[in-house]
Amino acid sequence: MDAYVYPGIVSSLALLVCYYTLLRSGMARRRFKIEPPAHSGPEEYERYVRVHQNTVEHLVLFLPGLWLFSYAVDPAWGAAIGATWLPGRLFYAHGYYRSAPARRPGLLASMPAIYILVLGSLVGFVIELLQG
Numbered sequence: 001m002d003a004y005v006y007p008g009i010v011s012s013l014a015l016l017v018c019y020y021t022l023l024r025s026g027m028a029r030r031r032f033k034i035e036p037p038a039h040s041g042p043e044e045y046e047r048y049v050r051v052h053q054n055t056v057e058h059l060v061l062f063l064p065g066l067w068l069f070s071y072a073v074d075p076a077w078g079a080a081i082g083a084t085w086l087p088g089r090l091f092y093a094h095g096y097y098r099s100a101p102a103r104r105p106g107l108l109a110s111m112p113a114i115y116i117l118v119l120g121s122l123v124g125f126v127i128e129l130l131q132g
Contacts, residue, residue, distance in 0.1 A: 006079030072124030
């Protein structure tokens with residue numbers, strides 16, 4: 001089996017996490033009766049919107065980092081490290097839905113994966129360059 005199937009699965013799950021936050025944001029729009037195109041409303045509603053927007057912002061770093069690391073270092077390790085982002089991001093979302101300060105533990109749980117993947121891929125590529 002191709003080892004890149006593992007980062008592919010993690011990528012697909014990450015996109016589902018993003019869709020989950022989109023769905024929750026849309027449900028909050030209905031719950032709080034926020035008419036499009038407005039994005040402002042009660043603080044509780046705005047937290048749902050921020051969760052989705054922040055998740056999209058993190059995907060911009062996470063997905064390329066996952067694939068670069070998987071290529072430059074190892075796809076199984078990339079998938080394993082990337083898989084830690086998934087529950088961390090859901091933990092972040094559910095914390096933020098409760099209150100802004102409650103988002104912090106989930107943020108701290110999900111961020112290391114991004115740092116490791118992005119910096120690890122850079123190191124992997126530099127090592128490859130130096131080894132010729």
